[in-house]
Structures are given as C-alpha cells and as structure tokens.
Amino acid sequence: MLTAGALAATAVALIPLVYLLLRTVQAGLPAWWDRVTTPRVAELTMTSILLGVVVSVGCLVVGVGSAYLVTRTNVPGRGLFAVVAALPLAVPSYVAAFTWVSVADLWSSTARFEGFWPAALVLTLYTYPYVYLPVAAALVGADQAQEEVARSLGRGPWSTLFTVTLPQVRPAVAGGSLLAVLYVLADFGAVSILRVDTFTRAIFTAFTAGFDRIGALTLSTLLLLLTLVILTLESRTRRSGARYSSRGTSRPVQPADLGVWRWAGLAGLLAVAAAALGVPALSMVRWVGAGVSRPDSVADVAAAAAGSLSVSLAGTVVTMLLAVPVGLLAARHSSRLSAALERAAYVAHSLPGIVVGLSLVFFGVTVALPLYQTTWLLALAYATLFLPLGVAAVIGAAGQAPPSLEEVGQSLGRNRWEVFRTITLPLTMPGVGAGAALVFLACMKELPATLLLRPTGLDTLATELWQATGVQRYAEAAPYAFLLVVLAALPTWVLARRTGVVGAPRLERRPEVLDLVTEDPGDNRVLTGAGTGGEQ
Amino acid sequence: MTAVEIVQVGKSYGDVVALDSVDLTLDTGEFVAVLGPSGCGKTTLLRCIAGFERIDHGRITLGGRVVTLPGVHMPPHRRHVTVVPQDGALFPHLSVADNVGYGLGRGRGKTARVEECLELVGLGGLGARMPHELSGGQQQRVAVARALAPHPPLVLLDEPFSALDASLRTGLREDVRRALAEDGATALLVTHDQGEALSMAHRVAVMRDGRIHQFDTPAEVYRHPVDSWVAQFVGEAMLLPLEGPAGHAERMSRLGVVRLRPDLVDLAGGPTALVRPEQVRIVRAGTLAPGHAVPGRVAQIAYHGHDALITVDVPGSQTAMVRVIDDPVTAVEPGDDVRLWVEGDCTAYPAEAVAAESGATPLPVVG
Structure with missing residues (x-):
C-alpha cells in the first residue's frame, strides 16, 4: 500500500525525465548525435562547464575559508559572521543578478555589467553557502579528539589543519562544491540577466524566440546527461562521507588564536558580506522607493503576489501529497527499494527547472492537453523540482515518532x-508543516519553469521581476526583488539553524542536578567496580 | 499459578531462525530474566510475546488466555502486556503524568494510580515535568511506572538499563526490582548482562541461537550450568580434563584432585570439570597446604579492589585463574611461588559434549 503510493509518487516526479528521454529516442539517436556535434553546442558546453568550474573553485575558497574562520578561529565577531555568511543563500540568483545590474552604472556609465566573469562573480557570491554550510557543520561536528591526538603526536597547528582537520571535512567540501556546480548548471535567472550563453539560456531562447523545439530538446538532453554525471559524482562523495561521521562526543571547540592575522580574516569576511549583501541592499535603497511610488505599482505587486500565492499553494499541495508516501517508506522501511525511490526523488530535484518546464510543456501539449495552461501542470513541475524538500521533511517528522513509541502505545491497550x-x-505534524512551508517558499521563488508553464495572463513575483529587468526597468523590478528576498530569507534561516552553525543549542543538556537527588551516584560509584567485575 | 506459558514457539525471518522451539513458563509475580548474547533471539521472543511479531510455531498463553498461535494473532493493544523499551520511548509531547496515565482509562482513580506508580519508582511529585526535563535514569523510571500503571498481567523489559551509566545502573536495577515486587507484577527481563540477570531475577533463562539452554535459579545456572557454553557465558570458567576411573568422586586434574558432584560420580571416559576461579585456593609456597595442592608461579594480578583475579602459571598446564577477596595480609605478588588446590563439588561434562562446544568460546580455557 505504502510502497504502491511511493512508486506512484516517484513515477509522477520522474515524468519529465522519462518523457524527455522517450522523445529523444523516438527522434532517433543518430539524428540526435548530428545535432549535438556542432560548433555551437560545443561552445555552449564549454561555457557551461567552465562557468561551473570557475564558480565552484570560487565557492571552495570563499566557503571553506569562511567556514574555518567562523568555526575554528578567534576572528572578531565570528558568531555574527556565522549567520551573515549563510545569508546570500536567501537571495535568488536572478534577484542577485538584477541587483548587481541595477547598480552597475554607479561605477561605470558606459560598460554594461554582463558576460562570463560578472556572471561567475555573482554566482560565486550567492552559491558559496552551498559549500560554507556543510563544511561549517562538519567542522563543528568533527571529532576534536583526532586533532588533539595529532597535536600530542607533535604536529603543529598548520600541519594538523591540513593533515587531520581538512581531510575530516573533505566529503563535505567535495559534496558542497559539486552542489555548486549542479546549481550553476541549473541556473537560468542569473545567466539570462547577465547574458551568458549557457545551456539553460540557449534552451529558453531556442524555445521562446526561435520556436526551435527540436533544438531545445537536444540541448535539454545534453544538459540532463551532464547533470547526471555530476549527480553520480556527488552520490559517491556522500557514500565515502559515511566513514568520517564522528562518534565522539563533541565538546566546545577551542578556537585557534590567529594573532594579528585575525584582522585579515575579518577583512575577508567583511568584503564577502559587503559584496554579497551590500550590493542588493544598495540596489533596494536606490530603487524600491521609486518603484513603489510608480503609478499602479501597488496593484501590480498585489496581483503578482496573488498569482504567486495561488500557484505555490497548488504546488505545495501536490508536492506534499507525493512526498508523504515516499518519505514514510524511506523512514520506516529501509530497504533497497525505498532507498532507490528516495534517490529518484533527489535526481528529479537536481534537474534544471528549465528542462523540467520544457519537458512538461511538451508532455502537456502531446499527452495531457486538458492540463496544459492550467495551474496544475505548473504544480506538477514544482512537485518534480521540490519533492526532495517535502520528502526530507516527512523523513525527519517520521523520526520524531519512531515505531517503538507506537508499539509502546499499543502495548498500553490503545488501538492503532x-x-x-x-x-x-x-509528533509528526510540526515537521510535515515546516516541510510544506519550505516547499511553498521554494515555489514562490521558482523562475524558469514558471515562465514556461504559467497559464496565460498569470503573473508571479518572479516572472514580473524577470520581465522588468529584461527591459531594464529597474525601479519597476525593485519591489518584487524586495518581497522575494524577504520570502527567501525564512527557509535560509531554518537551514542555517539546522546545520547547528548558528546560535541554536546543539545538544540539549539534561539537568544533571536532578540525577543527584534520585540516583545518588555518590554511593553507586563505589559499587561500579563490583558491577563491571561481574560483567566481564 | 502460571501467568505466562510459552510452548515450543518458533519464528524465522526468511532463512534465519530467530526462535527455535522456545519453552518458558512464568508464575504470577515472578521475575524472569532471559539472558543471552546479542543476536540470540531474546528480543524477538519479547516482541512475539508483546504481539509486535507473529510466530511460526507453538503458542503463547497469558493468564490462561491463548493470545497467539500460528495464524491466530491477538493484536498488541488487546493483550495488556506492557513493555519498557531500551531507550524508554517516553512520549515526548506528553507530561510525565500523562505518559504514566496513557494506558489507564478515563475512570476515577486515574490520578491516584499515576501518583502511586510514580511513588513506586521514586519520582513522586514529578508528574508535571516533561520527559526532556528528566535525566536518562529518571526517564527509564517513568517508562517503568507507565508499564506498571494498568496492572498488566506481564511487564516486558527490553534491556532497559543498557543505555545508562554504570554508576546509575546498579541503583536503578534494585529500585526497579523492588517496584515490580511491591506492585506484584510478573516481569520478563531481556538482557545480555550476566550480572544484571543473576542479581535481579528469580529465575534465569539462558538463551543461545534461538534456544533456551537452561532455565533455573541464578545460583543453579552459575554453579551447575547444563553445558560448557552456559558455564563460560555466565562467568569466568576453567574447564579441566579429568583422569581416573568412573565410579570415583575424586579424580585427578592438572590442578590436583577435583571432587565431582555426587550425581556425576559415574561419569566415564575422561570428562571435563567446570572450576570457577572462586573455587581455587591459593597459598604462598612453604605455607601449610593439602597434600594434593599443585605448585605454580603468579603471572599477573587483575586487581578490582574488593577482589582480585590472579593468573598463575602451572607447570605441565597453561594457566589457572584464582579469585581472591582482597586481603592485605596474605596478598601475593607476580613472581611469587604458590600452591593451588580446588575446593567444593564440581560439575562435569562428557568430553565429547565439550569438544562440540569448543571453538565458540571467547573466554580463557585451561586445558
């Protein structure tokens, strides 16, 4: 029953993927090969991969550096920077690109802020938290005893850092940077606004401007293959990460004393924060006032917000309906099937939104015409993209109510x-509810699939921002950008809290004093020897 | 009166036999421990009694009612058998009082019974607390109170102390044993801890590979184990091959004369005797000792404070283990020459039975 539900949910989530491959095979592989092996495609591939590599290297430097500084050193204000360093995640890439473009004229009135390197800069600044968060969490959770052992064996602080500490968090570093590559490959908003020809932008242009369906499909399959390769690599780092999981009890970390260099660390953190958060702030300050005072602006924003709300609500409902069986199966029955189903949900998550949107357009036109141009097809796209968010929430919620609790309940005479x-x-409602909220906010931010699949006449915050930016009406775009940043800040906060980097109490300390009253360890400790002696 | 009757219960998971014809009976008010190494099937047995698992063979009867047969399965909530899981499994969203009262109906006397049960486990007045405000030991006490509250015909305890610090364990064991006794509850404890089983239970069932090897009082199980595996599982044991004709109580071993239990006098064909380290007497060489005492030299001493386990090299043998109560006057040092002899009646096993068991024993054997 549960298995059937989970299978059905996964099948629905994988519709776009399957449909895309089906179409490609139908059209014939030789023809596909001919279309792939052209100079234009080679150029797109090179640009996409190069952008991915440059951004992930940038993310490594900024992400690992920030993580180390805030978790392991005495850099001033490290508690504050632990939060600040995660915040760029709250700015959707297309909003970030908009804010940079909209203030670029303050520095140079002639050159436009666009092309490969600006895109690499913007993507790095807003993607590095994918490296920062897991690495910081790994550094916080890493077994300190190993470092202490290294020091006791005569290694200095630097030698310990490079031979023990960093190898311990290597899986987090590798996983995080591959996530960054995946993110760059899937990104549509930033590269379109900054006019870099990557796969996603080329697919969109081919489809909307050139009505070149076959071309768009070909590029989509190629992007899909690239994504699957990266995903395979990523799942390998995940597996190898298991052996590093720390079993030691974690004690408060003794931060390394950087001496004078801590001011250099502070300067680095400040520079990143100023670029990643200062520029959007500057843009908002500059444009929001003008945007809100524009005639009809309030009515337009309200209409777009209503549109966002309605499609996001539909998306959340569909996503959670599919997520519950998959999540329950994965949490309660750890079999190979449930692991595969869960994995399949994650594969769908890594598909670029533009590919999912495009394949659902074709799916709607050829197979499910009644759904085409309705909110429900868009909701299906959201479900494909965000199912893992829902599944993760359901798994977490199910963990709150382990089967042993239900067994105890039944043994006490209550029926199922x-x-x-x-x-x-x-016990599970809070977790599922929080998951639904995360999915809802993710739907609100989604751009490429929404652009392709929204019913005619329906505008959302994201599409309005994109359109206004496309014609350089920055004042008009600013209120949407502001709302989107506010909305996106919420799940970022949740994410940052969950990693344990940000102020949240990591271990709930049980009041030990109570023990003294009832357990009287003073007397029992004397008996401990006898107890262990008999146990052999 | 028989409270629980388990007759030839069998249970398999695919090809893996978890329970292989298990028989066990508990009298009303009795505390029985099922003792076995991990993977021996003891937790499966508990889950079958509680109704969380279905059985393949046999039957289980609770207070005269048959609750499970192959194909007939009374659901857990109608069996009135309560459990205390390893981690306590308190309902985290309910207060201590609501946890304890969960199995009680809405009738009058609920509040009184809840408080009574909390008093039993030494937590009177803490009903308003939430589970996360309690220490691990206190949580386990609440779990016991919750299991006792509905006056169940049987309480199942699934290694309830193994997650706790050793210093808490001893006191909590005693308190739980007392609470169960005061409430007149029949209880079945599952554990891999020999000390726990021997010190808490009225009777101990030693389990291995899905079978009960021995079901008897703690003293019987320790002093007269039915086979050499049980002997070594419940405590340190030396297995000494014996020489001498059948029909004689006194036989020769490498530790000198060993006297057999009267009922084993006729054992023939080179049997093997079980000697516990407590049965071996040790004196310094040159001190008065029986004529059959054997010479040896102290190799090492594992000192536990109240007692010590002394390893002695015996010529012609390998080593012997001797447990002595700590005594500063006669204390020996490594390197001392000593004399050893065995006291008390010993259990012995036919040689072929011991040979069949050997190889599966992690404990030191002299032979």
Missing part, C-alpha cells in the same frame, strides 16, 4: 487509530 491520533499525529 487511537495511537495514531494521540501519538503519531501530534
């Missing part, structure tokens, strides 16, 4: 339904 109502439901 009563146990579900009094135990399982109250």
Whole structure:
C-alpha cells in the first residue's frame, strides 16, 4: 500500500525525465548525435562547464575559508559572521543578478555589467553557502579528539589543519562544491540577466524566440546527461562521507588564536558580506522607493503576489501529497527499494527547472492537453523540482515518532487509530508543516519553469521581476526583488539553524542536578567496580 | 499459578531462525530474566510475546488466555502486556503524568494510580515535568511506572538499563526490582548482562541461537550450568580434563584432585570439570597446604579492589585463574611461588559434549 503510493509518487516526479528521454529516442539517436556535434553546442558546453568550474573553485575558497574562520578561529565577531555568511543563500540568483545590474552604472556609465566573469562573480557570491554550510557543520561536528591526538603526536597547528582537520571535512567540501556546480548548471535567472550563453539560456531562447523545439530538446538532453554525471559524482562523495561521521562526543571547540592575522580574516569576511549583501541592499535603497511610488505599482505587486500565492499553494499541495508516501517508506522501511525511490526523488530535484518546464510543456501539449495552461501542470513541475524538500521533511517528522513509541502505545491497550491520533499525529505534524512551508517558499521563488508553464495572463513575483529587468526597468523590478528576498530569507534561516552553525543549542543538556537527588551516584560509584567485575 | 506459558514457539525471518522451539513458563509475580548474547533471539521472543511479531510455531498463553498461535494473532493493544523499551520511548509531547496515565482509562482513580506508580519508582511529585526535563535514569523510571500503571498481567523489559551509566545502573536495577515486587507484577527481563540477570531475577533463562539452554535459579545456572557454553557465558570458567576411573568422586586434574558432584560420580571416559576461579585456593609456597595442592608461579594480578583475579602459571598446564577477596595480609605478588588446590563439588561434562562446544568460546580455557 505504502510502497504502491511511493512508486506512484516517484513515477509522477520522474515524468519529465522519462518523457524527455522517450522523445529523444523516438527522434532517433543518430539524428540526435548530428545535432549535438556542432560548433555551437560545443561552445555552449564549454561555457557551461567552465562557468561551473570557475564558480565552484570560487565557492571552495570563499566557503571553506569562511567556514574555518567562523568555526575554528578567534576572528572578531565570528558568531555574527556565522549567520551573515549563510545569508546570500536567501537571495535568488536572478534577484542577485538584477541587483548587481541595477547598480552597475554607479561605477561605470558606459560598460554594461554582463558576460562570463560578472556572471561567475555573482554566482560565486550567492552559491558559496552551498559549500560554507556543510563544511561549517562538519567542522563543528568533527571529532576534536583526532586533532588533539595529532597535536600530542607533535604536529603543529598548520600541519594538523591540513593533515587531520581538512581531510575530516573533505566529503563535505567535495559534496558542497559539486552542489555548486549542479546549481550553476541549473541556473537560468542569473545567466539570462547577465547574458551568458549557457545551456539553460540557449534552451529558453531556442524555445521562446526561435520556436526551435527540436533544438531545445537536444540541448535539454545534453544538459540532463551532464547533470547526471555530476549527480553520480556527488552520490559517491556522500557514500565515502559515511566513514568520517564522528562518534565522539563533541565538546566546545577551542578556537585557534590567529594573532594579528585575525584582522585579515575579518577583512575577508567583511568584503564577502559587503559584496554579497551590500550590493542588493544598495540596489533596494536606490530603487524600491521609486518603484513603489510608480503609478499602479501597488496593484501590480498585489496581483503578482496573488498569482504567486495561488500557484505555490497548488504546488505545495501536490508536492506534499507525493512526498508523504515516499518519505514514510524511506523512514520506516529501509530497504533497497525505498532507498532507490528516495534517490529518484533527489535526481528529479537536481534537474534544471528549465528542462523540467520544457519537458512538461511538451508532455502537456502531446499527452495531457486538458492540463496544459492550467495551474496544475505548473504544480506538477514544482512537485518534480521540490519533492526532495517535502520528502526530507516527512523523513525527519517520521523520526520524531519512531515505531517503538507506537508499539509502546499499543502495548498500553490503545488501538492503532487511537495511537495514531494521540501519538503519531501530534509528533509528526510540526515537521510535515515546516516541510510544506519550505516547499511553498521554494515555489514562490521558482523562475524558469514558471515562465514556461504559467497559464496565460498569470503573473508571479518572479516572472514580473524577470520581465522588468529584461527591459531594464529597474525601479519597476525593485519591489518584487524586495518581497522575494524577504520570502527567501525564512527557509535560509531554518537551514542555517539546522546545520547547528548558528546560535541554536546543539545538544540539549539534561539537568544533571536532578540525577543527584534520585540516583545518588555518590554511593553507586563505589559499587561500579563490583558491577563491571561481574560483567566481564 | 502460571501467568505466562510459552510452548515450543518458533519464528524465522526468511532463512534465519530467530526462535527455535522456545519453552518458558512464568508464575504470577515472578521475575524472569532471559539472558543471552546479542543476536540470540531474546528480543524477538519479547516482541512475539508483546504481539509486535507473529510466530511460526507453538503458542503463547497469558493468564490462561491463548493470545497467539500460528495464524491466530491477538493484536498488541488487546493483550495488556506492557513493555519498557531500551531507550524508554517516553512520549515526548506528553507530561510525565500523562505518559504514566496513557494506558489507564478515563475512570476515577486515574490520578491516584499515576501518583502511586510514580511513588513506586521514586519520582513522586514529578508528574508535571516533561520527559526532556528528566535525566536518562529518571526517564527509564517513568517508562517503568507507565508499564506498571494498568496492572498488566506481564511487564516486558527490553534491556532497559543498557543505555545508562554504570554508576546509575546498579541503583536503578534494585529500585526497579523492588517496584515490580511491591506492585506484584510478573516481569520478563531481556538482557545480555550476566550480572544484571543473576542479581535481579528469580529465575534465569539462558538463551543461545534461538534456544533456551537452561532455565533455573541464578545460583543453579552459575554453579551447575547444563553445558560448557552456559558455564563460560555466565562467568569466568576453567574447564579441566579429568583422569581416573568412573565410579570415583575424586579424580585427578592438572590442578590436583577435583571432587565431582555426587550425581556425576559415574561419569566415564575422561570428562571435563567446570572450576570457577572462586573455587581455587591459593597459598604462598612453604605455607601449610593439602597434600594434593599443585605448585605454580603468579603471572599477573587483575586487581578490582574488593577482589582480585590472579593468573598463575602451572607447570605441565597453561594457566589457572584464582579469585581472591582482597586481603592485605596474605596478598601475593607476580613472581611469587604458590600452591593451588580446588575446593567444593564440581560439575562435569562428557568430553565429547565439550569438544562440540569448543571453538565458540571467547573466554580463557585451561586445558
């Protein structure tokens, strides 16, 4: 029953992928090969891969550096920077690109801020948290005892850092940088606004401007292949990461004393924060006032917000309906099938939104015409893209109500339904609800699939921002950008808290004093020898 | 009166036999421990009794009611058998009092019974607390109170102390044993901890590979294990091959004369005797000792404070283990020449039975 539901959910999530491959095979592989092996495609591939590599190297430097500084050194204000360093994640890439473009004329009135290197800069600044967060979490969770052992064996601080500490977090570093590459490959908003010809932009242009369906499909399959290669690499780092999982009890980290160099660290952190957060702030300050005072602006923003709300709500409902069976199966029955299903959901998540949108357009036109041009097809695209967010929430929520609790409930004489109502439901609802909220916010921010699939006449915050930026009406775009940043800040906060880097209490300390009253360890400690002696 | 009757219960997961014809009976008010190494099937047995798993063979009867047969399965909530899981499994969203009262109906006397059960486990007045405000030991006490509250015909305890610090364990074991006894509950404890099983239970069932090897009082299980595996599982054991004709109580071993239990006098064909380190007496060479004492030299001493386990090299043998109560007057040092002899009646096993068991034993064997 559960398995059937999970299979169905995964099948729905994989519709775009399957449909795309089906179409490609139908058209014939030799023809596909001919279309792929052209100078234009080679150029697109080179640009996309190069952009991915440059950005991931940038993310490595900024992400690992920030993570080390805030978790392991005495750099001034490290508690504050631990939060600030995660915040760029709250700025959707197309909003970031808009804010940079819209203030570029302050520095140079002639040269436009566009092309490969500006795109690499913007993507690095807003992607590095994908490296920063896992690495910082790994550094916080890493077993300090290993470093202490290295020091006791005569290694200095630098030698310990490079031979023990960094190898410990290597899986997080590798996984994070591959995530960054995936993100760059899938990014559509920033590269279109900054006019870099990567796969996503070329696919969109081919489809909307040239009505070149076959060309768009060909590029989509190629991008899909590239994505799958990166995904395979990423899942390998995940597997090898298991052996590094720390079992030691974590104690508060003794930060390294950087001496005078801590001011250099501070300068670096400040520079990143100023670029990643200062520029958007500057743009907002400059344009929001003008944008809001524009005639009809409030009505337009309200209409777009209503559009965003309605499609996001539909997307959330569909996503969570699919996520519950997959998540429950993965949490309660750890079999090969459930692992594969969960993995499939994640594969769908890594597909570029533009590819998912495009394949659902074709799917709607040829197979599901009644759905085409309705909110539900867009909701399906959201479900494909954001199913893993929902699944992760359901798995986490199911962990709040382990089967042993239900068994105890039943053994105390309550039937299954009563146990579900009094135990399982109250324990899982908060988690599932939080997951739904995350999915909802992700839907609000989504751009490429929304552009391709929204019913005619329906505008959302994201599409309005994109259109206004496309014709350089920055004042008009600013209110949308502001709203989107506010909306996106919420899930970022949740994410940052979950990694344990930000102020949240990591270990709930149990009040030990209570022990003294009832357990009286003073007396028992004397008996400990006897107890262990008999146990052999 | 028989509270629980488990008859030839069998359970397999695919090709893996978890329970292989298990028989066990508990009298009302009795505390029985199922003792076995991990993977022996003891937790499966508990889950079958609670109704979380279905059985393949046999039957289980609770208070005269058959609750499970192959193909007939009374659901857990109608069996009234309560469990205390390893981690306590308190409902995190309910207060301590609501946890304890979960298995009680809405009727009058609920509040009184909840408080009574909390008093039993030494947590009176803490009903308003939430589970996360309690220490690990206190949480486990609440789990016990919750299991006792509905007056169940049987309480199942699944290694309830193994997650706790050793210093808490001893006191909590005693308190739980007392609470169960005061409430008149019948209880089945599953554990891999020999000390826990021997010190808490009225009777101990030693389990291995899905079978009960021995079901008897703690003293019987320790002093007269039915086979050499049980002997070595419940405590340190030396297995000494014996020489001498059948029909004689006193036989020769490498530790001198060993006297057999009267009922084993006729054992023939070179049997093997079980000697516990406590049965071996040790004196310095040159001190008065029986004529059959054998010479040896102290190799090492594992000192535990109240007692010590002394390893002695015996010529012609390998080593012997001797447990002595700590005594500063007669204490020996490594390198001292000593004399050893065995006291008390010993259990012995036919040689072929021991040979069949050997190889599966992690504990030191003299032979």
